[in-house]
Every structure is written in structure tokens, then in C-alpha cells.
Amino acid sequence: SLLLDLIKGMKYLHHREFPHGRLKSRNCVVDGRFVLKITDYGFNELLETQKSPFEEPPPEELFWTAPEFL
Incomplete structure (x- = not known):
């Protein structure tokens, strides 16, 4: 099932x-x-970290952060 595939992948x-x-x-x-x-x-974020550290985060990421990043 798709749910089991998701669980196995995570x-x-x-x-x-x-x-x-x-x-x-x-x-x-x-x-x-x-x-x-x-x-x-999120490989784009890895590439983005090489840019200026003063750039604003994208608006869609302002309201939600994955628990593993807290």
C-alpha cells in the first residue's frame, strides 16, 4: 500500500x-x-546556503518547520 511505502521510505x-x-x-x-x-x-537549500546569509526565507517556509529541524 502507499502508506506502507511512505513509512518504509521515511x-x-x-x-x-x-x-x-x-x-x-x-x-x-x-x-x-x-x-x-x-x-x-531540500537540496536547493543546500545550494542556497552558499549564497548570502542575509536573504529572507521563502514565504511558504515562514509558518511551518519540520520537527527534526527544531
């Missing part, structure tokens, strides 16, 4: 101490074999 990331931080429905896609895949690991 468990895999957690055991490797890799925080996802952006888990939401639009970051979960289903492939042609009906297997759920987790996307958007």
Missing part, C-alpha cells in the same frame, strides 16, 4: 540520519508500478 531516511524536512502530499509521487516515492529532499 524509516530508511531516519535510520541514515537524513532529515527530510519537507514531507507533504505534493512531495509524494507514485511511479508506473504504483510504488510511492518521496521527493524534494
Whole structure:
């Protein structure tokens, strides 16, 4: 089931101490074999950290932060 795929994927990331931080429905896609895949690991943020530290965070991130980042 899709829910089990999601649980397995998040468990895999957690055991490797890799925080996802952006888990939401639009970051979960289903492939042609009906297997759920987790996307958007925030690699853009890793690239963005190389820019000026004085830039404002995107508005959509002002109201929600993943618990693993607190």
C-alpha cells in the first residue's frame, strides 16, 4: 500500500540520519508500478546556503518547520 511505502521510505531516511524536512502530499509521487516515492529532499537549500546569509526565507517556509529541524 502507499502508506506502507511512505513509512518504509521515511524509516530508511531516519535510520541514515537524513532529515527530510519537507514531507507533504505534493512531495509524494507514485511511479508506473504504483510504488510511492518521496521527493524534494531540500537540496536547493543546500545550494542556497552558499549564497548570502542575509536573504529572507521563502514565504511558504515562514509558518511551518519540520520537527527534526527544531
